[in-house]
Amino acid sequence: MVRVPKLPLFREDPKMSTAPDAKLAQDTAPLSGAEIVLKALAEQGVDVIFGYPGGAVLPIYDALFQQNSVRHILVRAEAGAVHAAEGYARSTGKVGVVLVTSGPGATNAVTGLVDALMDSIPLVCLAGQVPTHLIGNDAFQEADTTGITRPATKHNYLVKDVKNLSKTIHEAFHVARSGRPGPVVIDLPKDVLMAKTEYAPAPAKAHPTYAPRTEPDPKAIAQAVDLMLGAKRPILYTGGGIVNSGPDASAALIELAHLTGFPTTSTLMGLGAMPAADPLFLGMLGMHGTYEANLTMHGCDVMVNLGARFDDRVTGRLNAFSPNSKKIHADIDPSSINKNVRVDVPVVGDAGKIVRAMIAEWKRRVSAGAKPDKKALADWWTQIEQWRKRDCLAYMRSTDIVKPQYALERLQALTAHRDDVYISTEVGQHQMWAAQFMKFQKPNRWMTSGGLGTMGYGLPAAMGVQIAHPDALCIDVAGEASILMNIQELSTIVQYRLPVKTFILNNQYMGMVRQWQELLHGSRYSESYMDALPDFVKLAEAFGCVGLRATKVSEVDDVIKEMIAVKRPVVVDMCVDQKENCFPMIPSGAAHNEMILGPSDKQPGTGGASNGKGPISEEGMVLV
Amino acid sequence: MPNTPAAIERHTIAVIVDNEPGVLARVIGLFSGRGYNIESLTVAETDAAKHQSRITIVTTGTPMVIEQIKAQLDRLVPVHRVSDLTQEGAHVARELALVKVISKGNERVEALRIADIFRAKAIDSTIGSFVFEITGSGEKIDAFVNLMVPLGLAEVSRTGIVAIARGETRM
Numbered sequence: 001m002v003r004v005p006k007l008p009l010f011r012e013d014p015k016m017s018t019a020p021d022a023k024l025a026q027d028t029a030p031l032s033g034a035e036i037v038l039k040a041l042a043e044q045g046v047d048v049i050f051g052y053p054g055g056a057v058l059p060i061y062d063a064l065f066q067q068n069s070v071r072h073i074l075v076r077a078e079a080g081a082v083h084a085a086e087g088y089a090r091s092t093g094k095v096g097v098v099l100v101t102s103g104p105g106a107t108n109a110v111t112g113l114v115d116a117l118m119d120s121i122p123l124v125c126l127a128g129q130v131p132t133h134l135i136g137n138d139a140f141q142e143a144d145t146t147g148i149t150r151p152a153t154k155h156n157y158l159v160k161d162v163k164n165l166s167k168t169i170h171e172a173f174h175v176a177r178s179g180r181p182g183p184v185v186i187d188l189p190k191d192v193l194m195a196k197t198e199y200a201p202a203p204a205k206a207h208p209t210y211a212p213r214t215e216p217d218p219k220a221i222a223q224a225v226d227l228m229l230g231a232k233r234p235i236l237y238t239g240g241g242i243v244n245s246g247p248d249a250s251a252a253l254i255e256l257a258h259l260t261g262f263p264t265t266s267t268l269m270g271l272g273a274m275p276a277a278d279p280l281f282l283g284m285l286g287m288h289g290t291y292e293a294n295l296t297m298h299g300c301d302v303m304v305n306l307g308a309r310f311d312d313r314v315t316g317r318l319n320a321f322s323p324n325s326k327k328i329h330a331d332i333d334p335s336s337i338n339k340n341v342r343v344d345v346p347v348v349g350d351a352g353k354i355v356r357a358m359i360a361e362w363k364r365r366v367s368a369g370a371k372p373d374k375k376a377l378a379d380w381w382t383q384i385e386q387w388r389k390r391d392c393l394a395y396m397r398s399t400d401i402v403k404p405q406y407a408l409e410r411l412q413a414l415t416a417h418r419d420d421v422y423i424s425t426e427v428g429q430h431q432m433w434a435a436q437f438m439k440f441q442k443p444n445r446w447m448t449s450g451g452l453g454t455m456g457y458g459l460p461a462a463m464g465v466q467i468a469h470p471d472a473l474c475i476d477v478a479g480e481a482s483i484l485m486n487i488q489e490l491s492t493i494v495q496y497r498l499p500v501k502t503f504i505l506n507n508q509y510m511g512m513v514r515q516w517q518e519l520l521h522g523s524r525y526s527e528s529y530m531d532a533l534p535d536f537v538k539l540a541e542a543f544g545c546v547g548l549r550a551t552k553v554s555e556v557d558d559v560i561k562e563m564i565a566v567k568r569p570v571v572v573d574m575c576v577d578q579k580e581n582c583f584p585m586i587p588s589g590a591a592h593n594e595m596i597l598g599p600s601d602k603q604p605g606t607g608g609a610s611n612g613k614g615p616i617s618e619e620g621m622v623l624v
Numbered sequence: 625m626p627n628t629p630a631a632i633e634r635h636t637i638a639v640i641v642d643n644e645p646g647v648l649a650r651v652i653g654l655f656s657g658r659g660y661n662i663e664s665l666t667v668a669e670t671d672a673a674k675h676q677s678r679i680t681i682v683t684t685g686t687p688m689v690i691e692q693i694k695a696q697l698d699r700l701v702p703v704h705r706v707s708d709l710t711q712e713g714a715h716v717a718r719e720l721a722l723v724k725v726i727s728k729g730n731e732r733v734e735a736l737r738i739a740d741i742f743r744a745k746a747i748d749s750t751i752g753s754f755v756f757e758i759t760g761s762g763e764k765i766d767a768f769v770n771l772m773v774p775l776g777l778a779e780v781s782r783t784g785i786v787a788i789a790r791g792e793t794r795m
C-alpha cells in the first residue's frame with residue numbers, strides 16, 4: 001500500500017544566501033556581545049548553526065537577522081538541535097554549533113551534550129543566561145547551566161565580561177576540536193550580549209594549558225611494531241578515533257591492514273573507516289558483532305587497538321576478554337589507557353598519525369630483514385574463514401512477513417550503487433541490524449549514538465547530515481519507539497525542504513527491551529509493548545512528508561525505490577516481524593566465545609557458541 | 625586481563641590549576657562522578673600573578689585507579705600539571721589543626737602538658753578553654769586529638785594535607 005499526499009506548501013527560508021556580510025567583516029568599531037558571537041563564529045568557519053530562540057538569546061537572534069554569513073536552522077526542540085549538530089559534525093569532521101536559550105533551553109540540550117561527550121563529537125553550544133546581576137536569584141528561565149553541564153561537557157565557560165567574549169569563543173572551538181573531541185558550552189548572560197567592546201580575532205598561538213599530544217612516541221611505535229612483527233594470530237581492532245582523525249587515517253588503516261595482512265574488525269563507532277567490502281574486514285565486533293570478529297578477538301595473540309576504548313559492549317566479561325593476547329592501545333586520550341583493560345604497549349597520539357608511524361616502522365624493519373610469520377598468519381586466516389562460514393548473520397527467511405533483516409538487506413542492495421548514502425539510526429534492535437546489514441565503504445557515512453545510546457538521536461542527526469550534504473541520500477533507520485522521541489523534527493525537515501528518509505522498522509515493541517525480557521526475564525514483556533501507536537503514514541502526511549508503508553515481502557522493494565525516487569522527506573512504515581531477535585549476541589556478563597547465535601544456525605555449538613538460549617549468569621543479569 | 629584483586633594504595637597528588645570559578649567543582653565532580661575516594665583535599669592560590677592555585681589531594685585506590693585519577697585530572701582544561709608525590713619520590717606532608725579543649729583543674733593542666741609534648745601552641749585561652757594549634761603528619765594530629773578526648777575535647781578544625789617534594793625537584 002503506497003500513498004503519496006499532495007505537495008505541501010513550503011515556507012521560504014530567508015537565510016539561504018551565503019554571501020559574507022560586508023558590514024560584519026569590516027567594521028572595527030565596538031560591537032555588541034551578540035555581534036561578536038556571530039563574528040567569532042564566522043571567523044571559526046561556521047556556516048550553519050542549529051538553534052531555538054528565547055528571551056535570553058534574543059540579542060543573538062537580532063544579530064543573526066542582520067547578517068548573512070551564518071545560516072540558522074530552526075529546530076522544534078533543543079534536543080533536536082544538538083543531535084542535528086552532531087550529525088553535521090560527524091558527517092563533515094567540522095565542529096557542530098548549537099544556540100539555545102537559558103533555563104529549559106539549556107537543560108533540554110543536556111542529553112545531546114552527554115551523547116557528544118561519550119562519542120567524542122566536537123560541538124560548541126551557545127546558551128543564553130539571565131543577566132549577570134540576576135544570576136543566583138532564581139530569575140525567570142534561570143538555571144545553573146555551567147553547573148548542570150560540567151559533567152556533560154568536555155569543558156564549559158560562563159562569560160561575565162564582554163571583553164573576554166571573543167577569546168572565550170575561539171578557545172571553545174580549540175578545545176572542542178583538539179585532542180579527543182567533545183562538546184563545549186558557553187553560557188552567555190544577556191547583559192554581556194548587549195554590552196559593547198572591540199572584537200579580538202582568534203589568537204595565533206596555542207592555548208596555554210590545553211595542548212593534547214598528537215605525535216606518538218617513536219619508542220612506543222617501535223615496541224608496538226615489535227609485537228606486530230612477531231604475531232602469529234593478530235587482529236586490528238579499530239574505533240571512532242580513526243574516523244575522528246579524518247579521511248587520511250582511514251586510508252592509512254587500509255594501507256596498514258594490507259601491508260601486514262592482519263584481519264581487521266571495528267567498533268560501532270568506527271564503521272566505514274575500513275571498507276565493509278574489504279576481504280580483510282571481519283565486520284563489527286562486540287555484543288552484536290559477528291562470530292568471526294569476536295572469536296578472532298578472543299583467540300588472537302596480538303591485539304592492535306586503534307582509536308577504540310575497550311567499551312563494555314565490546315569486551316564482554318573483562319576477565320575473559322581476549323585472555324592470551326598482548327595488547328597495543330593507540331588513543332589520543334591518556335585516560336583511556338588502562339581504564340578498563342590493562343594493555344602492554346600504550347601509544348598516546350592521533351590515531352591517523354600512529355597508523356602512519358606504524359606503517360613506516362613496519363616497512364623499515366622488513367627492509368632491514370625482519371620477517372613476519374606468514375605461515376602462522378595463513379593458518380590464522382584458515383581458522384577465521386571457518387568461523388566466517390558459520391554465516392552468523394543468517395536469519396529465518398520468510399516469503400510473507402517482512403523480517404527486519406530482510407528490509408535492511410534490500411535497503412542496502414538498492415542503495416549500494418550510490419556513493420553518497422548517509423545512514424543514521426536511533427537506538428535498539430534496528431540500530432544493531434543497521435550496523436550488521438548496511439555496508440559502509442567510507443568513513444563519516446554512519447551516524448549513531450554509541451556510548452550514550454540515545455533514543456531520538458537519528459532523525460535530527462539525519463537532518464544535520466542533510467544540511468551539510470544537500471544532495472546526498474540521508475536515511476534514518478529507526479524503530480517506531482525511538483522515532484517518537486524526536487518526531488517533531490519532521491517539521492524542521494519540511495521547513496528546510498530536506499529530503500531526509502525516515503525508515504521505520506516497526507515491530508510495535510521496544511524491540512531490544514523485549515529481546516532482553518525474553519532472554520533474561522522469563523518473557524514477561526513489562527511495558528515494552530507500544531500500544532496505541534500512531535499511523536505513521538498519516539503522521540508523515542500531517543507534517544507535510546510523504547508516507548509509505550509496506551506490510552509484506554512483496555512490497556518492500558517498491559517502497560524503498562519510491563522512497564529514494566521521491567525528492568522530498570519520506571517516512572516509511574516498514575511493518576516487520578514482531579518477534580525477531582537480534583543475533584549474534586554476547587549476553588551481558590559473558591565472554592566473546594560464549595555468544596548466542598540465531599535460530600537459523602544449524603551447527604552444534606562449536607567454539608563455545610550456542611543457539612537459542614544462552615548462558616546468562618545471575619552476575620550477568622545485573623549488568624546492562 | 626585476570627581479575628586479581630589489587631592492593632589499595634594511598635597517594636598524595638598535587639595539581640596546579642588556573643584559579644578560575646568552577647575549577648574546584650570540576651575536580652570534586654570528577655572524583656564523585658567516577659567514584660574515586662577523597663581522603664583530604666586542600667586548595668589555595670599559590671601564584672597570584674599567574675592566577676594559579678595548588679590543590680593537594682590524598683586519595684586511595686588500586687594502582688590502576690590511581691593512574692586513572694591522574695590521567696583524568698590531567699585532561700581537565702584548566703589543569704596545568706599533575707604530580708603524584710607518593711610515586712615520584714620523597715616528599716614532606718603536613719597538616720594543621722585547631723583543637724578546642726574545654727576543661728577545668730587537672731584535666732586542663734594535663735591538656736597543656738600534652739600540648740607541650742606535641743609542640744602544639746595555645747593560641748587562644750580563657751579560664752575554661754584552650755585552642756591549640758598543631759602541625760604535623762595526619763597520624764600525629766590523630767594521636768593528639770585522641771589524647772584530648774578524655775581531657776575535654778570540644779571541637780576540631782583540620783586543613784587536610786599539604787605536601788611538597790623534597791630536594792631540588794619542582795613541579
